[in-house]
Amino acid sequence: MTKNNQDKSVDSSANHKLAVLLMLVFVLMIAYFGTRSYSLIQRDDSLGEEASGSQVDTAPDQEPTKPEETSLRPKVGTTLYVPAESTARNQINQWQDDPARNSDIALLNILANTPTAIWLSGPDADAPTRLQGHIEAALSTNTMPVFVLYNIPQLGCGEGGATSLAAYNSWIDDIVTHTTLLDEYIIIVEPDAVPMISCLSETNMQARIDAISHAADVFLNDGAYVYVDAGHSSWVSEQDIAKTLKQIPRIDEVGFSLNISNFQADDDLIAFGNSLSNLLGGNTPFVIDSSRNGLGPDPQNEWCNPFGRSVGKQSKIVDEGNLEAYLWIKVPGESDAACNGGPTEGHWWAEYALDLVRNSNEF
Numbered sequence: 001m002t003k004n005n006q007d008k009s010v011d012s013s014a015n016h017k018l019a020v021l022l023m024l025v026f027v028l029m030i031a032y033f034g035t036r037s038y039s040l041i042q043r044d045d046s047l048g049e050e051a052s053g054s055q056v057d058t059a060p061d062q063e064p065t066k067p068e069e070t071s072l073r074p075k076v077g078t079t080l081y082v083p084a085e086s087t088a089r090n091q092i093n094q095w096q097d098d099p100a101r102n103s104d105i106a107l108l109n110i111l112a113n114t115p116t117a118i119w120l121s122g123p124d125a126d127a128p129t130r131l132q133g134h135i136e137a138a139l140s141t142n143t144m145p146v147f148v149l150y151n152i153p154q155l156g157c158g159e160g161g162a163t164s165l166a167a168y169n170s171w172i173d174d175i176v177t178h179t180t181l182l183d184e185y186i187i188i189v190e191p192d193a194v195p196m197i198s199c200l201s202e203t204n205m206q207a208r209i210d211a212i213s214h215a216a217d218v219f220l221n222d223g224a225y226v227y228v229d230a231g232h233s234s235w236v237s238e239q240d241i242a243k244t245l246k247q248i249p250r251i252d253e254v255g256f257s258l259n260i261s262n263f264q265a266d267d268d269l270i271a272f273g274n275s276l277s278n279l280l281g282g283n284t285p286f287v288i289d290s291s292r293n294g295l296g297p298d299p300q301n302e303w304c305n306p307f308g309r310s311v312g313k314q315s316k317i318v319d320e321g322n323l324e325a326y327l328w329i330k331v332p333g334e335s336d337a338a339c340n341g342g343p344t345e346g347h348w349w350a351e352y353a354l355d356l357v358r359n360s361n362e363f
Contacts, residue, residue, distance in 0.1 A: 072253075073285060073324060074144070074186070074225050074317045080115030080327075081145035084137040087333060087348040088112040107357040108350075115143075115315035116291070116328040117188065120175060121150040122161070131178050138182065146186040146315075146327055147179070148260075152211050156192055157199040165207045169214050176218050186287075187219045187226045188329060191260040194244050195231035209247045216254050227287050230256035232264045233272035234301060242279035255285035261330040262289070263309055265296035270323055277322045284322065290315075291328035294360050304339040305352060310359035332356045 083089075088111035095101035095108075118134050120127065138145045153168055155161030162168035179185055189212055197205055212228060219226050228248065230241045245251050256276065258269045266288060273286040290312035298306040313326040333353025335342035342349050357363065 074184070076317050076319045078184070078317050079141075079143045080315050080317070081134070081138045081141065081143040082113055082115050083118060083134060085133075086112055086116065087331060088353065091348065091350050091353075104350075104354055107354050110357050110363055111311075111332055111353060114311075114328055115146070116331055117146040117148045119148045119150055119331075121148075123171070128174070128178065131175070135178055135181055138185075144184045144186065145182070146188065146329070147175075148188040148329060149175075149190055149215055152190045152193045152208060154200060154204055154208070157196050158204075162211075165211055168211050172215050172218050176222050179219070179224065180222050183223075185224050186325075186327070187215075187224045188257050188260070188287075188327075189215050189219075189226060189228045189254075191229045191257075191329075192231070194229060194241060195236040197244055198236075198240075209244070213248050213250070216248060216250055220250060220253055226254040227257040227285075228254055229260055230258060230276060230286070232259045232262050233268040234264055234297070238272055238276040238279060241276055245280060251280065251284075255287065255324065257287050257289065257327075257329065259289040259293060261292075261336060262303060263293050263295075263297040263306065265293060266290065266312065266326075268296075269293075270320075274322055285324045286322055287325040287327050288323065289329035290326040291330045291332050292356060294362060302340075304336040305342040305349075307340065307355070308359065309356060311356045311362060312360075314362065 088108045092105050092108050092112060095105055118131075120131065134145060149172070151161050151168065151171060153162045153165060162171055179187075193208060193212060197208055200208060216226050216228060228245060228251075230245065241256075245256065248254070256273075258264075258273055269288050273288070277284040277286065292309050292311060294310035294312040295308070298308060300306075311328075311332050315326060315328045317325045333348055333350065333356065335345060335347050335349045335352070337345045342352060
């Protein structure tokens with residue numbers, strides 16, 4: 001074999017080996033990338049199946065999630081409940097056949113048709129039936145009722161109310177079994193209980209705080225708008241009221257009420273309320289009882305059936321800073337006590353009711 005032929009044979013053999021090597025590399029690359037692609041596809045499919053499987057497997061076991069509240073406070077424009085039965089309405093019914101009373105009936109219709117609070121006080125065999133009646137009426141009219149709790153042990157400064165803390169808590173727990181039917185309602189907790197707490201012994205002070213705390217807790221858990229009574233601008237100082245309110249564990253979730261059954265002017269109450277709110281953190285809301293403060297207090301600041309007074313702003317939810325509502329909490333026309341010619345506490349006094357409307361600038 002010549003040298004030329006030998007060189008060609010060597011070149012041919014080398015080229016053949018190179019081709020085989022390149023083909024082998026090509027096959028290995030296809031195998032590698034093909035397997036990896038298949039693995040990635042499988043992994044994606046597996047993740048998809050897991051996600052799909054998770055939805056199918058877990059959905060039946062999950063409770064529906066309640067939508068988050070858009071607001072924890074009552075909304076402006078909410079229609080408040082007008083009690084289907086009231087003392088003013090009862091008086092109208094008694095006078096309706098007497099033509100001489102037509103003008104008086106027109107005045108009392110203003111009271112009867114204004115949203116007014118429903119007071120819940122003490123053990124009463126008919127109380128659950130009456131409460132249920134108001135709840136059903138509020139539901140049928142799509143309106144928001146206002147309830148007042150007035151049954152704390154040693155009511156006021158030591159007399160009346162529930163016989164014990166346990167009895168009070170049981171009373172509260174019974175009420176909420178009825179109110180839980182409502183989507184929205186307002187609870188005013190125990191008029192005078194905080195301002196008058198200093199007259200009790202230390203043990204009874206703590207029992208009162210515990211009672212108020214239990215009521216606030218129960219009704220907050222039921223979704224109510226809760227306001228603990230805090231007196232008014234001409235009584236106990238906002239500093240002393242704040243010290244007591246701060247002992248309520250969930251005070252940051254409730255508001256306070258002012259002027260229940262009193263006559264203080266709105267401007268003074270708003271200033272007092274904002275000062276108290278600041279002492280509680282700055283954002284604590286409050287409501288004002290405007291049922292009889294249209295002309296403010298009388299010159300002697302008389303609290304018991306003073307003459308020459310008038311109803312104030314009609315009940316409504318407002319957006320005025322920390323002030324959330326004007327409410328008729330005291331029922332206009334119901335006596336404060338047997339004073340100034342009036343009947344005993346809570347009893348209807350028609351002539352006083354008429355004067356409250358006659359003297360008003362609101363109508």
